[in-house]
Amino acid sequence: MLDRKALLLDEVRKYHREAQPDRPFVPGVTEIWPSGAVLDENDRAALVEAALDMRIAAGISSRRFESAFARRMKRRKAHLTNSGSSANLLAVSALTSHVLGDRRLRPGDEVITVAAGFPTTVNPILQNGLIPVFVDVELGTYNTTAERVAQAIGPRTRAIIVAHALGNPFQATEIAQLADEHDLFLIEDNCDAVGSVYDGRLTGTFGQLSTVSFYPAHHLAMGEGGCVLTGDLVLARVVESLRDWGRDCWCEPGESNKCLKRFDYQMGNLPAGYDHKYIFSHVGYNLKGTDLQAALGLSQLGHLDEFCAARRRNWRRLRDGLQDVPHLLLPEATPRSDPSWFGFILTVDPEAPFSRAELVDFLENRKIGTRRLFAGNLTRHPAYIGQPQRVVGELTNSDIITEQTFWVGVYPALTDEMIDYVVTSIRDFVRDRG
Numbered sequence: 433m434l435d436r437k438a439l440l441l442d443e444v445r446k447y448h449r450e451a452q453p454d455r456p457f458v459p460g461v462t463e464i465w466p467s468g469a470v471l472d473e474n475d476r477a478a479l480v481e482a483a484l485d486m487r488i489a490a491g492i493s494s495r496r497f498e499s500a501f502a503r504r505m506k507r508r509k510a511h512l513t514n515s516g517s518s519a520n521l522l523a524v525s526a527l528t529s530h531v532l533g534d535r536r537l538r539p540g541d542e543v544i545t546v547a548a549g550f551p552t553t554v555n556p557i558l559q560n561g562l563i564p565v566f567v568d569v570e571l572g573t574y575n576t577t578a579e580r581v582a583q584a585i586g587p588r589t590r591a592i593i594v595a596h597a598l599g600n601p602f603q604a605t606e607i608a609q610l611a612d613e614h615d616l617f618l619i620e621d622n623c624d625a626v627g628s629v630y631d632g633r634l635t636g637t638f639g640q641l642s643t644v645s646f647y648p649a650h651h652l653a654m655g656e657g658g659c660v661l662t663g664d665l666v667l668a669r670v671v672e673s674l675r676d677w678g679r680d681c682w683c684e685p686g687e688s689n690k691c692l693k694r695f696d697y698q699m700g701n702l703p704a705g706y707d708h709k710y711i712f713s714h715v716g717y718n719l720k721g722t723d724l725q726a727a728l729g730l731s732q733l734g735h736l737d738e739f740c741a742a743r744r745r746n747w748r749r750l751r752d753g754l755q756d757v758p759h760l761l762l763p764e765a766t767p768r769s770d771p772s773w774f775g776f777i778l779t780v781d782p783e784a785p786f787s788r789a790e791l792v793d794f795l796e797n798r799k800i801g802t803r804r805l806f807a808g809n810l811t812r813h814p815a816y817i818g819q820p821q822r823v824v825g826e827l828t829n830s831d832i833i834t835e836q837t838f839w840v841g842v843y844p845a846l847t848d849e850m851i852d853y854v855v856t857s858i859r860d861f862v863r864d865r866g
């Protein structure tokens with residue numbers, strides 16, 4: 433049986449080599465994706481092996497991934513989820529838990545966030561009956577600042593949730609300190625920034641909670657998938673409970689009576705001894721991942737250092753190549769940071785003799801994929817108009833981002849040749865239009 437499996441997996445590796453032969457790069461014909469999963473024959477074999485073992489729910493690989501990833505990210509606990517958006521939902525929802533006593537967030541409490549970013553950083557605030565407080569970001573780093581956050585703190589402000597923009601760390605030390613001084617929770621949306629460093633410390637280790645996405649555009653790919661990380665064991669249990677239907681018991685599916693008190697609890701208005709497996713202490717969800725995802729994640733994790741290095745290399749090559757191009761605002765790493773970049777972000781000067789649309793069209797016609805800084809100014813989207821919110825100051829830069837900004841890829845599958853073609857294309861366009 434084992435031999436048969438080894439043979440099958442060997443065939444899978446061969447299949448991988450045949451299915452994905454190295455193809456030469458043809459400028460203007462080969463698609464240069466802005467992002468994508470980088471999957472090798474071992475990743476494919478890991479996924480198929482999990483399928484051969486029929487590990488279709490969360491199990492041993494999920495647990496192994498959680499502990500390996502927590503160690504790698506320097507947090508005590510990691511909880512695998514079915515997406516980064518679910519991870520954000522869990523992180524914010526955890527702050528509303530009764531377990532936190534007086535510190536818990538209650539409906540109407542405020543959570544500071546940025547206007548320009550991804551919707552599901554913000555949505556859990558509204559989904560929990562909390563009020564988002566939007567602040568603007570800077571052009572160049574595309575992050576907000578501790579100063580802007582400080583200005584937004586009001587009497588009902590209880591938490592901050594901000595993403596490290598496109599992998600570029602926000603001022604995490606300063607914002608964590610501010611949170612500390614004002615007794616606010618800090619959640620880092622680290623979905624786009626795995627491996628980024630600020631003040632010599634990994635992003636995702638500054639707040640009480642941080643989140644990661646494993647959607648293929650991200651640093652590690654599981655198909656769909658995400659993770660909540662924390663150094664706080666109380667919050668970890670709340671996250672787990674909320675993720676796993678709201679149950680109070682922490683036995684893994686398939687395990688029972690790890691606490692040796694399974695039939696000894698009395699909680700709520702339940703009869704004494706009610707099976708702890710079916711006692712629910714939170715109004716929860718089911719947002720678990722599966723072992724198929726985790727098996728792929730474990731295999732991908734082995735590549736993390738090389739992936740982050742490639743992202744940094746590609747970003748640097750673009751940055752150096754475009755250094756002196758007029759009419760474009762080039763990205764800047766936040767001072768004291770070493771970003772593990774998600775993309776290379778550019779803002780077209782509003783006074784430029786060409787528009788963003790013209791430049792983007794030109795690049796797309798050359799098969800160079802472009803993306804926006806996600807939603808741009810979220811408050812302008814139909815979903816958020818009329819929602820409870822507070823806006824602090826003008827959202828001028830978020831508006832500029834909505835109108836003038838886009839990004840191109842730096843993900844590890846991009847070769848020097850591809851990056852050089854992107855540089856040449858942008859230079860050609862600006863020279864001809866400038």
Ligand SMILES: Cc1ncc(COP(=O)(O)O)c(C=O)c1O
Nearest residue numbers: 515516517550595623645646647
């Ligand atoms: C900053 C940020 N947060 C959250 C998410 C959501 O992750 P997912 O697509 O896994 O739900 C994304 C997705 O790209 C993101 O960029």
